[in-house]
Amino acid sequence: MAERVYLNEAWSFGPKDTNERETVRLPHTVKETPFHYFDEHIYQGVWSYTKKIDAKKEWKGKSVLLTFEGSGHDTEVSLNGESLGAHHCGYTAFSFDIGEKLDYGKENTLEVTVDSRESLNTPPFGFVIDYMTYGGLYREVYLDISEKEHLSDVFVYSEMQLSGPAKEADATIISEVKVSKEASEAENAKIVCKMSPIKAPEKEVLLFDIPVTDEKETYHTEAELMVKLWDIMAPRRYVLTYELYVGSEKKDEKKITTGFRKAEFTNDGFYLNGRRVKIRGLNRHQSYPYVGYAMPESMQRLDADILKNELGVNAARTSHYPQSHYFIDECDKIGLMVFTEMPGWQHIGDAAWKDQAVQNTADMIRQYRNHPSIILWGVRINESPDDDAFYKRTNEMAHALDPSRPTGGVRNIKKSHLYE
Numbered sequence: 001m002a003e004r005v006y007l008n009e010a011w012s013f014g015p016k017d018t019n020e021r022e023t024v025r026l027p028h029t030v031k032e033t034p035f036h037y038f039d040e041h042i043y044q045g046v047w048s049y050t051k052k053i054d055a056k057k058e059w060k061g062k063s064v065l066l067t068f069e070g071s072g073h074d075t076e077v078s079l080n081g082e083s084l085g086a087h088h089c090g091y092t093a094f095s096f097d098i099g100e101k102l103d104y105g106k107e108n109t110l111e112v113t114v115d116s117r118e119s120l121n122t123p124p125f126g127f128v129i130d131y132m133t134y135g136g137l138y139r140e141v142y143l144d145i146s147e148k149e150h151l152s153d154v155f156v157y158s159e160m161q162l163s164g165p166a167k168e169a170d171a172t173i174i175s176e177v178k179v180s181k182e183a184s185e186a187e188n189a190k191i192v193c194k195m196s197p198i199k200a201p202e203k204e205v206l207l208f209d210i211p212v213t214d215e216k217e218t219y220h221t222e223a224e225l226m227v228k229l230w231d232i233m234a235p236r237r238y239v240l241t242y243e244l245y246v247g248s249e250k251k252d253e254k255k256i257t258t259g260f261r262k263a264e265f266t267n268d269g270f271y272l273n274g275r276r277v278k279i280r281g282l283n284r285h286q287s288y289p290y291v292g293y294a295m296p297e298s299m300q301r302l303d304a305d306i307l308k309n310e311l312g313v314n315a316a317r318t319s320h321y322p323q324s325h326y327f328i329d330e331c332d333k334i335g336l337m338v339f340t341e342m343p344g345w346q347h348i349g350d351a352a353w354k355d356q357a358v359q360n361t362a363d364m365i366r367q368y369r370n371h372p373s374i375i376l377w378g379v380r381i382n383e384s385p386d387d388d389a390f391y392k393r394t395n396e397m398a399h400a401l402d403p404s405r406p407t408g409g410v411r412n413i414k415k416s417h418l419y420e
Contacts, residue, residue, distance in 0.1 A: 002146040002252055007051060007110075011137070016046040016113060027294035030116055030136040035289050040118075043135050043292065049112040053143075055102040063146045063180065064099040066110075069325070070139030072293060074115040074122060080108055088122045088356050090133065091321035091343045092363040112137065123357045123381070124320065127347035131285055131320070134292030139324065149183040150252040151191075151244050152217075155369055157404040158227070158260040162274035168228045169273075171260050173207060175242070177219045183244060183251070184217045191219060192243045197228070198257060201239070212244075229273045230259025230372045232314050235335035237372070259332065259372030265406055272337075272375075279337070281315030282307060286323045297326040304330035315375075320345050320382045322364045331373035339408065340368060341378030342394065348381055354390050357381070361394045365401040377402070379420060380409025391419045 013028065014020040031043040055064075066084075068075065073090030076083070079101050087094040102108055116135020118125050124133070158171040177191055189212035196204035207223040228236040237259040244252040262273055269276050284303065288295050304327055307316050316336055318327075321343040331338050342361045348354065361379055368374060379394040391409075398407045407420040 001250070002144055002150065005143040005145065007053065007141045007143065010051065012050045014048055016048045026140060027138045027291075027296055028136045029134055029138060029292040029294040030114065031292075032290050033292065040132060043132075044117045045115075045135075047114045047116065047135065049114065049137055051110045053102075053108045053110055055104045055106065055108055057105045059099070059102070059145050060104045061148070062099055063097055063144075063148055063150060064102060065095050065144040065146070066098050066141075067093055067095040067144065068112075068137065068139070068141050069093045070293070071112070071114055071137050072116050072133065072135040073125075074120050076113045078111045081111075088120075089343060089360050089363065090116075090135075091323075092360060093139075093367055094363075121349060121353055123343045123349070123353065123360060124345045124347070126349040126353060129345050131345070132287050132292065134287060134294075136292070136294060138293035147251045148180060149186050149189065149244065149246055150180050151177060151183075151242055151254045152180050153178040153366070154240075154242050154254050154256055155366075155402075156240055156256055156258055157369070157402070159404070160260070160262055162262055165275040166229060166273050167231070167234070168226060169260075169262075171225065171227045173223045173225065173227075173260070175207070175219075175221045175223075175240070177221070177242060179212060179217055179219070179244060181217065183212060183246070184215045186212065186246045188247045190245050192245065193221075193223075193240060194243075195238050195240045198237045198239050207240070227260045230261040230332075230335075231273055232277070232335040232337060235259060235333060235372075237332065256370050257329075257332070258370050261372060263337075263375040263405070265376075277314070279315045281313045281317060281337070281339070282311065283317045283319040284323070284327075285319055286321075286327075297324075300324040300326035301330040303327055304334060304336055308334050308336045315339065317341070317378075320378075322368060325368075325371075328368060328371045328373060332371050336373060337375050338371070338373045339376040339378060340364065340374055341382060341410075342380075344381030344384065346381065346383045348384050348387055348390065354387075354393075357390075358393050358397055361397050362401060365398055369402045369405075375405065376408045377405055378409060379407045380411075382410045383412040385413070386417045388417055388419070391417075395419045
């Protein structure tokens with residue numbers, strides 16, 4: 001069964017190519033800033049993080065996935081002096097399977113170089129930005145240790161027909177489950193899925209029990225049942241438990257907490273579960289005084305609570321990039337709708353820049369698509385000029401990865417082309 005080990009403690013940090021080092025914990029900002037009146041260049045630079053990892057002997061032969069939830073902004077990672085790769089977005093997670101690269105029973109050295117300069121040729125950079133972009137390993141880092149035969153990814157959504165306002169509905173629950181190559185090649189493998197209301201686990205029902213066959217790695221299944229709907233007034237959620245068996249042995253398990261709702265934009269307004277709802281929302285940046293982006297789970301959840309219960313809004317826009325899963329999960333929990341955007345602000349760059357923006361769109365949707373609070377994908381660079389070929393790509397990517405949600409974009413010009 002999978003095990004998660006957090007790597008948030010005891011990182012050695014300092015400016016790259018200097019001897020200045022200090023011990024820090026994550027989430028971390030490369031530079032603590034004054035409360036106001038500071039030059040944004042003070043957090044721009046190239047920085048180094050290193051950490052020692054003890055690789056347990058019992059991990060050998062397993063999949064060991066190293067994940068960075070957020071690193072601002074251009075990141076290169078190496079293990080024991082060997083490059084693992086790079087990531088060119090400060091707002092999406094990225095992973096490396098290091099199972100074949102660890103020295104087991106020994107101490108391993110993880111080295112991370114973080115470039116937080118705004119001169120990077122990657123979104124949102126390239127021209128002028130109207131918000132602080134900060135830097136550092138500002139979200140959590142962890143290892144997921146699992147069997148070689150494991151569930152790689154799960155996406156669950158629903159389809160339903162509503163003739164008017166509804167609190168429950170007959171829904172088609174659609175699961176797209178991806179397994180590892182080893183699982184697809186295993187004999188007598190199968191995927192089992194059960195579902196229960198989050199507040200009533202005893203009411204568990206079997207959704208499906210399907211064999212893993214023909215070395216296929218992605219499985220699309222559907223189940224019909226009555227569900228209570230997720231709504232801003234009553235955010236009802238369900239837990240779906242996906243289990244992978246090889247013979248009688250359970251190799252892996254993933255739990256997805258989500259909700260089912262119908263969100264659609266029409267000529268006369270926005271409808272949630274067949275009821276017309278006026279959206280009243282605010283933009284939210286993920287920055288805080290002094291520490292920039294580096295705030296833990298408790299503060300991310302508190303922001304959602306402030307928006308819903310103190311400021312009285314029913315929606316938040318994650319300006320202008322994907323934000324913490326803790327924040328979005330709290331929106332799921334309390335019934336706050338979310339419009340989340342690809343990273344960017346006004347500027348569209350060269351071909352390499354555009355390719356990275358399309359990749360950012362794909363990463364955003366794969367990583368956030370199980371959150372019921374998200375009602376809209378922002379697949380246009382905020383307040384950017386028209387670029388038909390570019391926005392055709394981002395829209396097609398969004399709908400290929402998630403056919404259940406509409407796409408949108410924010411403009412400051414009249415009569416622009418509407419691909420969303």
